[in-house]
Amino acid sequence: MGSEGPAAVTIHVTGFKKFHGVSENPTETIVSNLKEYTEKKGLPKGVILGSCSVLETAGQGALTQLYQTLRSALSGKDSRSPCSGRIVWLHFGVNSGASRFAIERQAANEATFRCPDEMGWKPQKVPIVPADGGISRVRETSLPVEEITKALAKKGFDVMTSDDAGRFVCNYVYYHSLRFAEQSGVKSLFVHVPLFLTIDEDTQMKFAASLLEVLASLCQ
Secondary structure (H helix, E strand, C coil), rough: CCCCCCCCCCEEEEECCCEEEEECHHHHHHHHHHHHHHHHHHHCCEEEEEEEECCCCCCCHHHHHHHHHHHHHCCCCCCCCHHHHHHEEEEECCCCCCCCEEEEEEEEECCCCCCCCCCCCCCCCEECCCCCCCCEEEEECCCHHHHHHHHHCCCCCCEEEEECCCCHHHHHHHHHHHHHHHHHHHEEEEEEECCCCCCHHHHHHHHHHHHHHHHHHHCC
16 A cells, blocks of 8 residues: 555546537637636645546537547556546536526436437437436436535535536536546546526636546545
8 A cells, every 4th residue: 555645537528619609618718718717726635637628519429429539538547546436437528597506316217309419410319328328317427526516615606506407518528537447447528518698717717727637536
């Protein structure tokens, strides 16, 4: 046994580009600026900030990019983090009608897009992973969403736990990520954020940095 204490948690982060009805996606800004923001403010103890990727707001057509991104975390895990269980995928998506942050507990195996994604796909009641069964199948994160929500609320953020990530691209990506996490021995979490008009950019950047800290403390 060494005296170095617990290994750091490596957190890889994704956001999304614009999509129908949202010309400026706050998650693209958050994820694009997170590395610089945490370098200036200092990374929370026990956190290694891994990749920060901005995904196309698309389902089926962007799956190759999504899986390349997810697998990239595993390819470097031996050098960055000695325990794959200490790798977390943190996905940010926007809910333009929301007034607070939402920690998503689960994703449903259903793609029902209210509008076409950025590649023109508009599925209705389609299983995301047919091999998993029907659209009623749900996958839950292994992370303690209630504890995460309480810890962030204590820091002054307006945040809730959610059991419904929608049926659009956010849910689509989360479902694939949860499935991948279960197969790979890592963890996955999806967080919905409001528009910057509702909660300003500075507060959202502070929220993202605080979330890294909370995840590190809970994954030790």
